[in-house]
Amino acid sequence: DSGVTQTPKHLITATGQRVTLRCSPRSGDLSVYWYQQSLDQGLQFLIQYYNGEERAKGNILERFSAQQFPDLHSELNLSSLELGDSALYFCASSAGQGGNEKLFFGSGTQLSVL
Amino acid sequence: GDSVTQMEGPVTLSEEAFLTINCTYTATGYPSLFWYVQYPGEGLQLLLKATKADDKGSNKGFEATYRKETTSFHLEKGSVQVSDSAVYFCALRDDKIIFGKGTRLHILP
Numbered sequence: 001d002s003g004v005t006q007t008p009k010h011l012i013t014a015t016g017q018r019v020t021l022r023c024s025p026r027s028g029d030l031s032v033y034w035y036q037q038s039l040d041q042g043l044q045f046l047i048q049y050y051n052g053e054e055r056a057k058g059n060i061l062e063r064f065s066a067q068q069f070p071d072l073h074s075e076l077n078l079s080s081l082e083l084g085d086s087a088l089y090f091c092a093s094s095a096g097q098g099g100n101e102k103l104f105f106g107s108g109t110q111l112s113v114l
Numbered sequence: 115g116d117s118v119t120q121m122e123g124p125v126t127l128s129e130e131a132f133l134t135i136n137c138t139y140t141a142t143g144y145p146s147l148f149w150y151v152q153y154p155g156e157g158l159q160l161l162l163k164a165t166k167a168d169d170k171g172s173n174k175g176f177e178a179t180y181r182k183e184t185t186s187f188h189l190e191k192g193s194v195q196v197s198d199s200a201v202y203f204c205a206l207r208d209d210k211i212i213f214g215k216g217t218r219l220h221i222l223p
Contacts, residue, residue, distance in 0.1 A: 002157060033211070042215030043158075043203060056210040090157055103211070105150075105157030 003027065006091050006106035014114055018079040021109045025072055025093030031055065032074040033094075033103065034066055038087040049074055050097045078111070086113045116141045120204045120214035127194055128222050135189040135217050137178075137204035145206040147171075147180050147187040152201040152216070161189075161202070196221045 003026035013019055025032050034046040036059075045058035049068035060066075063081075068074045078085060088108045094101035121136040139147065146165045150158040162171030167182035176191045187204060199221045204214040 002159070004157070035213075043213040045210055045212060048210065058210060092158070101207075102160050102163075103158075105159065107155070107157045 002104040002106065004091060004093050004104050004106035006089075006109050008109060009107065010110045010112075012112045012114065013081060015081055015083060017081050017113075018077065019081065019111065021076040021078070021089055021091075021111075023074045023076070023091030023093075023106060025074070025091075026104050029093035029095050029104070030072065031094045031097050031101065032068055032072070033092040034060075034074070034076050035090040035092065036087045037090060037108070043090075046076070048097075055097055081113045083113050086111055116145065116206060116208055116212050118204050118206055118212055118214040120202075120217055123201075123216070123218040124220055125217060126220040126222065129196055130193045131221075133189070133191040133194045133198075133219070135202055135204075135219070137187045137189065137214060139185050139187065139204075139206050141185075141206055141208055143208045145208040147178070148205040148207065148211075149176070149178055149187070149189050150203040150205060150213070152203065154200070158203060194219075194221050196223050 005024040030051045033048045036044045046060040048056040066076045090108045092103040092105045148163045149161040151161045152158045162173040164171040164180035170179045178189045201216045203216045
């Protein structure tokens with residue numbers, strides 16, 4: 001058990017809808033990262049938050065947004081969903097924001113857009 | 115921009131065989147390098163890391179050496195087990211973490 005909790009584990013929805021994925025980091029970790037894992041694109045970095053502030057941005061679509069709350073949990077919002085958004089979405093956390101930080105990953109949320 | 119390229123899978127080996135999974139990178143700075151492993155139905159776990167040139171990371175019988183001259187970080191294990199069957203991701207971290215696409219490893223008993 002990594003200590004990172006993601007909910008829900010599975011999500012099935014329709015095109016055009018909006019969903020929210022939730023992540024609770026390990027106790028004491030200040031950074032939260034979001035990744036999308038699809039069969040053709042591999043693991044893609046979406047965005048990182050550190051202590052409530054956006055720290056780094058990757059290949060995140062404009063239809064997607066995220067935030068980190070004062071209690072350090074994070075939510076990833078996906079809107080106007082398309083079939084191609086179906087993927088496994090991982091959250092990870094680390095204690096700080098440095099380059100040698102060890103990341104701890106949650107088990108992921110499997111999103112299926114029908 | 116920075117990138118990571120790793121060998122395409124799947125890789126299928128018999129138990130006790132020697133394993134190499136190739137990984138090369140491009141980076142403008144001096145990144146740290148990582149190997150992560152994803153077992154079926156689970157999230158990723160850090161397997162090993164190296165933070166500077168010529169460093170060797172090792173864990174659970176796996177090794178990888180940070181080779182700046184060849185921009186490589188190949189993963190090796192001398193004798194694989196069925197329990198090593200998983201997806202392996204090479205990654206680098208400069209200002210953000212970038213992963214390779216992953217290599218699925220099947221070990222046959």
